[in-house]
Amino acid sequence: MSTLTLPALKEGEEFVCDSGCGSTTPEQYDFEYSREEFPDGRVISKTEKAWRSACCHACVLVYSNLADSFTAIEDYA
Numbered sequence: 001m002s003t004l005t006l007p008a009l010k011e012g013e014e015f016v017c018d019s020g021c022g023s024t025t026p027e028q029y030d031f032e033y034s035r036e037e038f039p040d041g042r043v044i045s046k047t048e049k050a051w052r053s054a055c056c057h058a059c060v061l062v063y064s065n066l067a068d069s070f071t072a073i074e075d076y077a
C-alpha cells in the first residue's frame with residue numbers, strides 16, 4: 001500500500017477546500033476507482049490513495065497568493 005507525500009508549498013501558497021471553506025488540511029483516503037460485484041456476492045474493489053479536504057471531503061486546491069491562481073493538489077508539483 002503506497003502513501004502520498006504532501007506537496008511542500010512555496011511561500012504565499014496554502015491548501016484550500018474546493019467547496020469554498022477557505023484554508024484547509026489535506027487528508028489521505030482510499031479512492032475507489034474500480035468496483036466489480038459478482039452474482040455470488042464477491043466484490044473486487046480497487047482503490048488508490050488520494051487527497052481530500054479534512055473539512056468536507058472535497059477536492060483540495062493549492063492557492064497561490066502571489067499568482068492569485070488555484071492548482072489541483074494532484075497537478076501540483
Ligand SMILES: [Zn+2]
Binds near residue numbers: 056
Ligand atoms: Zn471544506
